[in-house]
Every structure is written in C-alpha cells, then in structure tokens.
Amino acid sequence: MEDRFVPAFCTEYDTYGSVRSRSSLLFDTIVAFGARAAKGHLSSSFQRLHTKLRERLCNLVLDPMTSRHGGVEAIQALLIHACYAEDGWLLVSLAIRLAIKLNLPDSLEDLLRMVTRRKSHNLQNITEQEQDLFRATRVWCAVFNLEQM
Amino acid sequence: MLQQSRKKDINTHPIDNLVVSQLPPSRSTDVLARSANPASPPCTASALSDVWSERNAFIGVGVRHNQGQYSTSHNFRLSIWRTEDFVAQGIVSEQEALNSFSEFFHGCVSISGS
Numbered sequence: 001m002e003d004r005f006v007p008a009f010c011t012e013y014d015t016y017g018s019v020r021s022r023s024s025l026l027f028d029t030i031v032a033f034g035a036r037a038a039k040g041h042l043s044s045s046f047q048r049l050h051t052k053l054r055e056r057l058c059n060l061v062l063d064p065m066t067s068r069h070g071g072v073e074a075i076q077a078l079l080i081h082a083c084y085a086e087d088g089w090l091l092v093s094l095a096i097r098l099a100i101k102l103n104l105p106d107s108l109e110d111l112l113r114m115v116t117r118r119k120s121h122n123l124q125n126i127t128e129q130e131q132d133l134f135r136a137t138r139v140w141c142a143v144f145n146l147e148q149m
Numbered sequence: 150m151l152q153q154s155r156k157k158d159i160n161t162h163p164i165d166n167l168v169v170s171q172l173p174p175s176r177s178t179d180v181l182a183r184s185a186n187p188a189s190p191p192c193t194a195s196a197l198s199d200v201w202s203e204r205n206a207f208i209g210v211g212v213r214h215n216q217g218q219y220s221t222s223h224n225f226r227l228s229i230w231r232t233e234d235f236v237a238q239g240i241v242s243e244q245e246a247l248n249s250f251s252e253f254f255h256g257c258v259s260i261s262g263s
Binding site for chain 2: 032049052
C-alpha cells in the first residue's frame with residue numbers, strides 16, 4: 001500500500017455518491033485534483049476546473065463561518081487545496097480554525113470514551129455516532145499533521 | 150456538535166416549500182412519474198429522497214432507510230442545496246467526474262487515506 005501520511009478520507013465512506021450528496025465544494029475539489037493526477041497540472045482540463053474552483057475557494061476563505069460552507073467536508077476540501085498550493089499554510093490555518101469551530105479536537109477523546117464504554121458493556125456493534133467520531137478524528141489528525149509539517 | 154452544525158445548516162433552507170418544477174429536468178421527470186403511480190407516496194421531500202435513492206441518480210447516500218423510516222432526512226435536505234457541482238453545471242460529464250474521482254484516490258495517495 002502506498003504511503004498515506006495525511007489520510008483525510010475513508011475510501012469506504014467518501015465515495016463518489018456520498019461526497020456529491022454532502023458537499024459540492026469537496027466533490028468539485030476531488031474531481032479537479034483527480035483530473036490533475038490523471039492528466040497533469042498543466043492540462044487544460046485541470047486548469048479549467050481549477051479556475052472555476054478558485055472562485056468557490058475564495059468564497060470559503062472570505063466567509064468561512066457561514067453554515068453553507070461549514071462542515072468536515074469544507075475542511076477536507078481545504079486540505080486538498082493546501083497540499084497543492086505554495087501557500088498551503090494559509091489554507092491549513094483556516095482548516096484548523098474551522099476544525100476548532102466544529103470541536104474536532106475533542107473528537108479523539110470522545111471517541112476513546114465511547115469505545116471504552118461500549119467495550120465495558122460487551123457490545124460489539126459500532127454505533128453511527130462512533131463512526132462519525134472516527135471520521136472527525138481522522139480529519140482532525142490530518143489537519144494537525146499538515147499543520148505541523 | 151457535528152450534527153448540531155448540520156441541523157443549523159438545513160434549518161436555514163425552506164426545503165419544505167420545494168416543488169417539483171424546481172428540480173433539474175431528469176429528476177423532475179422521475180418524480181412526476183412516481184407521483185403518477187397511486188401506490189407511490191406523495192411528492193414530499195421524503196418521497197423525493199426515496200426516488201433519488203432508488204435510482205441512485207443523485208446518489209442519495211445521505212438518505213438511508215432505518216426500519217422503514219427516513220432516519221437522516223436532514224442529510225437529504227442538505228443534498229438538494231448542493232447540486233451546483235461540476236456535473237450538475239455540465240462542466241464535466243458524469244463519466245469524467247467518475248474517472249477523476251477514482252483517479253484522486255489512486256493518484257493523490259498522500260491525502261486520500263484509507
């Protein structure tokens with residue numbers, strides 16, 4: 001398996017349909033950078049998508065706290081941009097602020113508490129809330145790692 | 150907290166006033182076809198979500214059945230207001246988007262995760 005040093009996605013959860021239903025910003029970002037991976041950063045298709053995406057990103061940067069842009073998906077989109085931008089630190093900083101707004105830093109502790117409680121009751125089934133916390137923890141760790149680089 | 154944030158999001162949208170004519174043509178056709186069937190539920194938001202999840206067109210992953218109930222209708226509500234993506238705008242085709250999406254998880258390994 002490849003080196004995944006900043007894992008921000010779950011390939012089982014963040015599927016095409018799931019991402020598209022949750023956030024057009026994240027969806028478009030993945031599609032654009034997927035085109036870049038496939039055809040190169042100088043390809044016309046990537047440049048076209050990236051230009052359109054930049055406007056959306058500006059809206060997010062200028063108005064990050066609106067409910068329309070909020071959410072873990074916005075943070076994931078910022079992470080993708082940050083990984084390919086020369087001034088990625090700026091976007092990571094914004095991602096950190098959004099993550100704090102969503103209480104993502106508490107997600108790991110909440111997750112551990114929930115897992116411990118579940119195991120103490122000998123329950124095997126992972127709850128939906130636990131899965132949400134796991135995803136939040138994953139994104140938080142990804143933001144944190146990137147911020148430390 | 151995440152749930153609260155999302156609920157706050159959806160509560161700002163007047164989804165309950167949605168009418169079929171506001172939907173993109175392909176989806177409104179589906180909805181109309183379904184509404185013509187007496188056995189189908191009325192064209193409420195829940196009914197629309199049912200159509201979409203069955204057809205997998207909008208790929209309403211947020212719309213899940215839980216013992217016959219729509220347990221996460223708020224996710225569906227969110228999805229309606231987020232249709233302005235590249236595919237919906239016709240900037241890329243569905244197939245191109247699928248290919249790029251797949252390529253992202255194969256080619257951008259450092260951030261894609263597992």
